[in-house]
Amino acid sequence: MEQALEAAAVFLEQNCGGWDPNTMRLQPERARIENGHVFVPWNARAFLDEGQHGKALLGNMPVLVDPVTGACRFMTLEEVMTQLRIADA
Numbered sequence: 001m002e003q004a005l006e007a008a009a010v011f012l013e014q015n016c017g018g019w020d021p022n023t024m025r026l027q028p029e030r031a032r033i034e035n036g037h038v039f040v041p042w043n044a045r046a047f048l049d050e051g052q053h054g055k056a057l058l059g060n061m062p063v064l065v066d067p068v069t070g071a072c073r074f075m076t077l078e079e080v081m082t083q084l085r086i087a088d089a
Contacts, residue, residue, distance in 0.1 A: 004038035004065040005031060011063055011072035012042065024057070025049075034083070038065040039075075 005028055012019045012026075025048060027041040040063040046055035061074040075083075 001028075001031060001038065003070065004067055005040060007065050007070040007072050008038075008040040008042075008063040011065075015074075033067070034064075036067075038067055039063075039083075040065060 005026055008026055009021070012024075013021075018024075023045055024042060025045050027043065027048065031038060031040045033039070042060060042063065043057050044052075044055045046052040047057070061077070061080060063072050064075055064079075065072050
């Protein structure tokens with residue numbers, strides 16, 4: 001799991017223009033394996049650590065990490081909606 005989290009951090013640094021580890025962070029406490037990939041959510045530190053709901057990021061898709069290759073990509077909206085439907089069931 002630690003390697004997947006490191007890969008996700010590098011991916012966000014390279015692919016998210018506003019990524020700043022001082023103001024944003026991964027959510028390792030919510031990371032989990034989904035369909036053979038590591039699901040890694042992330043958001044603003046002010047929201048996650050201080051509960052400032054007005055600082056929460058919207059539209060930030062979780063990162064999916066292939067645990068074998070370390071390849072990363074953002075989840076699609078369809079994938080996120082599927083996860084929400086599964087969670088609600």
